[in-house]
Amino acid sequence: MDVTVLRPDELTAADLGAWGAMQRADRALANPFLAPEFARAVGHRRATARVARLSEGGRTVGFFPFERHALGAGKPIGSGFCDCQGLIHRPGLDWDPAELLRACGLALWEYDHLAAGQTPFETAGTPRVRVASPVMELNGGHRTYLERLRPKVLRAARAQERRLARDVGPLRLDFHSPDPVLLDTLIRWKSGQQRSKGRRDVLGQAWFLAILRELFDLPSESCSGTLSVLHAGDAPVAMLYGLRSREVYATWFPTYDTRFAKYSPGILLHLKLAEAAAQRGITHIDMGKGTSRYKDALKTADLSVTEGYVGRRTPGAMLCRLRMASDRTVHTAINAHPLVHRAAVRAVSAVDRLR
Incomplete structure (x- = not known):
């Protein structure tokens, strides 16, 4: 399988047409958060936004929207406000998550709203929890x-x-x-x-x-x-x-x-x-x-929404997992104390305003 990594604005008219056809062919992919318009809008405001185009025999078979951060840490495109995530693909497509991450320059990809039908990610990765939507x-x-x-x-x-x-x-x-x-x-x-x-x-x-x-x-x-x-x-x-x-x-x-x-x-x-x-x-x-x-x-x-991650066996992936574990520990500690939580929210909001 050939993988080409693009900025969302670099998608061609043919790409957009293929993407739309894949969404129409599979009801699990019909969510608007998985649409190319969402990826392009995020790409206009986040420099980390990318889309991987998957091809087999010269035919486009899938699109993987993601964000690439430090240490090869990957997140869904629009992470933090994207309510449906995954790989948009032709019906019946199977893919190797480790090879996909390698081609995208990612050590690990973390998700919190994984759509139904993303079996390769769940099988190869570590689903932490399933949440009702x-x-x-x-x-x-x-x-x-x-x-x-x-x-x-x-x-x-x-x-x-x-x-x-x-x-x-x-x-x-x-x-x-x-x-x-x-x-x-x-x-x-x-x-x-x-x-x-x-x-x-x-x-x-x-x-x-x-x-x-x-x-x-x-x-x-x-x-x-x-x-x-x-x-x-x-x-x-x-x-x-x-x-x-x-x-x-x-x-x-x-x-x-x-x-x-x-x-x-x-x-x-x-x-x-x-x-x-x-x-x-x-x-x-x-x-x-x-x-x-x-x-x-x-x-x-x-609907059943999955939270978890999939990673490669690399030092970078290990560092990402350690950071994730540390972040979860900090979040748990903050959320356990209302006064600390409110202070943290005020601090984050102040940083957002400065940005």
């Missing part, structure tokens, strides 16, 4: 989705919808609003919520906002930044910025106006979104790994 299944249509929900969830949501309509105004969903003013509002709401919870505010970083805005309203069927807005009367009460492909709506940044928190506007938005998405042929809404009250209420299934 809740989804809203729409492949049977909107009515079937509602039938899968717990009755008490639906009853509570309908009661909240009636109260919100009575107190503020009738509800209306814009599946996608291209209004940049509303996008700025979402960023302000979400940043405020992240800071109030003592979490790192990725939306407060100019380089990330540039990626988000590049993908916003992108005329692409494989990856388009989508701003869904729930209105009550004339007031936007909840919004969601996600990435959309033909079949998958991957939620990214859900948020709401805290003045309307008592009405559970986020849950109401997702329920309205399910109906609009099903009408457009989207088969599932991927809410991302991890648990929360609204995800537990709205999900009808869980």
Whole structure:
């Protein structure tokens, strides 16, 4: 197998066409985070971004988007905010992870949202843990989705919808609003919520906002930044910025106006979104790994997402593994003490602002 490493902007029109065909051929690869548009947007802001093009007999058979860091440490492209990772490939392709890493100049590749069907990586590597990623299944249509929900969830949501309509105004969903003013509002709401919870505010970083805005309203069927807005009367009460492909709506940044928190506007938005998405042929809404009250209420299934790494037998890989183990120890210690955690988040945010 021949491997050519490129910067994302060096992909040709033929590459983009082959990449899209591979995604359409395998539902497990349909996630917009695996699309070339996402890789190119990250590449415009991260000098470490690369794409390996895999060829056999002169025919392109796969693409591996990644980031290359010091000591040959590899991460998924968009590491830290990429919710689906792996090698985009032709159906039935088998590959040697060690040979792929060698060709990419990597000693080790660490992942935390490995997509389904990436068997060679899992077999050759060290999967640390499998994590549930809740989804809203729409492949049977909107009515079937509602039938899968717990009755008490639906009853509570309908009661909240009636109260919100009575107190503020009738509800209306814009599946996608291209209004940049509303996008700025979402960023302000979400940043405020992240800071109030003592979490790192990725939306407060100019380089990330540039990626988000590049993908916003992108005329692409494989990856388009989508701003869904729930209105009550004339007031936007909840919004969601996600990435959309033909079949998958991957939620990214859900948020709401805290003045309307008592009405559970986020849950109401997702329920309205399910109906609009099903009408457009989207088969599932991927809410991302991890648990929360609204995800537990709205999900009808869980995808299995793997965290782990795959490495070569080299001194560089050993150094990367030692650093990873050290990082996990530090993170565990920090997360165990709320005051230390908040101080660490403030320090990281200050560095981000300086950058």
